[in-house]
Amino acid sequence: MRVTMIGTGYVGLVSGVCFADFGHDVVCVDKDPDKIDVLNNGGVPIYEPGLKELVAKNVRAAHLAFTTETERAVKNADAVFIAVGTPSRRGDGHADLSYVYAAAKEIAGYMGGYTVIVTKSTVPVGTGDEVEAIICKARPDLKPGIDFDVVSNPEFLREGAAISDFKRPDRVVVGTDSEKARTVMRSLYRPLFINETPIVFTNRRTSELIKYAGNAFLATKITFINEMADLCEKVGANVQEVSRGIGLDGRIGKKFLHAGPGYGGSCFPKDTLAVVRTAQEAGAPLKIVEAVVAVNDARKAKMADKVIEAVDGDVSGKIIAVLGLAFKPNTDDMRESPAIDIIHKLVEAGAAIRAYDPEAMEEAKHQLPDITYCAHTYDCIDGADALVIITEWDQFRALDFDRVKSLMIAPVLIDLRNIYNPIRMAEQGFTYISVGRPQ
Ligand SMILES: NC(=O)c1ccc[n+]([C@@H]2O[C@H](COP(=O)([O-])OP(=O)(O)OC[C@H]3O[C@@H](n4cnc5c(N)ncnc54)[C@H](O)[C@@H]3O)[C@@H](O)[C@H]2O)c1
Structure with missing residues (x-):
């Protein structure tokens, strides 16, 4: 054809x-x-x-x-x-x-x-x-x-x-x-x-709605587990184990149950907003999706607060190293990436940002022109007061922590993707903060 x-x-x-x-x-x-x-x-x-x-x-x-x-x-x-x-x-x-x-x-x-x-x-x-x-x-x-x-x-x-x-x-x-x-x-x-x-x-209309229903459902699943992560932090539970415990139930499924900094990307943010508008105009509001949009928006700012708290409540004059800028690994797409909101808030609070992403730095420069872009992971970490992992690229999953520690001013790691083990990190001498897991 x-x-x-x-x-x-x-x-x-x-x-x-x-x-x-x-x-x-x-x-x-x-x-x-x-x-x-x-x-x-x-x-x-x-x-x-x-x-x-x-x-x-x-x-x-x-x-x-x-x-x-x-x-x-x-x-x-x-x-x-x-x-x-x-x-x-x-x-x-x-x-x-x-x-x-x-x-x-x-x-x-x-x-x-x-x-x-x-x-x-x-x-x-x-x-x-x-x-x-x-x-x-x-x-x-x-x-x-x-x-x-x-x-x-x-x-x-x-x-x-x-x-x-x-x-x-x-x-x-x-x-x-x-x-x-x-x-x-x-x-x-x-x-x-x-x-x-x-x-x-x-039919054509049903097909058009299927796409939005799918994305709204997945965004809801992510937001659900993100809120559960907040609850875990308050009550001393572990969100990764909650995810496994519920995800093994075939009615729920394991996917899209990873707590993190909130969804971004070229689809979920705009598609949830669009279906909310369609539903409001049709007189059948989607209250659940409306809540998902609001909770997810607020979450990105909350992640910046997590970083600020980790640095004794004040990042002004501090150097924050950021690993990962794309909205997820294996893409250079920066559209609605949580990194944008998190970095903006940290900069507003007076932090100097050094960032590295394996593929997304050229794209990122359009949206975050005033931060320092680094040549590789350890160059980024050099001289930092705290390190934040925002996107879980494979190459950030096996960092050499002796080297990381020797390069940083203080060994503080905020892992917004839960890729490291809290006990191991404490053993390595790090102040380690993750999402929805006991420290
Ligand atoms: N990116 C994804 O992962 C994804 C997944 C599923 C669905 N979608 C949907 O697919 C659509 C496209 O998304 P994308 O991410 O590929 O967008 P994109 O912005 O990467 O690409 C769109 C392209 O269309 C070109 N274009 C615009 N008007 C044109 C015209 N009249 N003639 C020729 N070219 C024209 C633009 O120059 C641009 O290169 C969107 O509706 C999006 O929601 C995207």
Whole structure:
């Protein structure tokens, strides 16, 4: 099949290269010429494990190409995916759909024969109807169901494990009432059918809501265990053991039960806000998700307080070393990373920050321009009054603590990801503070 991706970001690029690897002919379009230049010169504009090699392999096999020209890419396509950003709209938390609608209008101008337009971006309920209306308005000569169909196919990949998530998903969700469009979608995902991946066919609005319901549920699970961690600290319990104790119950499940500094990233913060707004407007408020949003926002500031308390309640003039800036390991994505709020609050309180992240420092410089970026882990720790681990990259999991201690002014470690053992750390002579575990 001939596939076009409009938007070559985290989702568009990974989906595009994976469809190419399934054997389809894929063209990825982006309006950012720098991104397309990087790709056409053999690079990748984001950090995602395995992505560079897979892109190179499929470009070599002539299954994958990159362009800024929408016209050429859309004209002969069987399916055109919209994978542009849907950030929070300033002020009200709604999803900003201007990129999606602009892409729909552009696509309409160039459509040739029967085309399936697929929204892969995370979009609120009813967006597919609007995309269809935009196409009908721009091209009165085209009839939905005959010349084109608009299908919802939300993406569930996780950054850092995006390729395996795309190729071995728990399920694929496809929202459409058109049998013709279902046939195209079945062909696109045929390799997954062979692997017996469940494919949930539903109507367009249900499919759109499934994505938000999934993210709201996962954000709730994280926030639940984070609040439990606070309770553990008050009553002398251990949140890791609570997580294990409840997670082994098959009805609850082990995943997303790691206490930490609060969720961030390109999806949960904006998607929880957007679904809250959708629900309020529909007259069916999601009180639980509203509470999750508020608790998570407050948590990031609370984590900065934890650091300040560890340094005797005053960080002014102190050097705080920060390991990990990305919102999670194995990505360079800084969007809504807890590190941003934590560092801002520490800087406001007078701390000087030295930071190191294996992949996210270039991105971080846009949001945190006034801190010191270091060349490696031990360079970052050198001369620090306290060390904070915010993102649990593998390379921070086996630090040489003799070396760490010799470099620091005082051996104070605030581990916001619970990657070390409190007893071992005390034995090493550290003042060790973690999340929801007895010191
Ligand atoms: N990042 C994730 O892990 C993830 C996971 C699941 C779903 N999603 C959803 O997927 C969508 C895309 O997210 P992302 O993280 O890939 O965004 P991104 O910001 O990384 O990429 C979007 C790209 O679209 C391009 N673009 C915008 N308008 C365009 C147009 N008219 N023509 C061509 N290119 C255009 C931008 O230049 C940008 O490169 C969002 O709705 C997001 O919520 C993201």
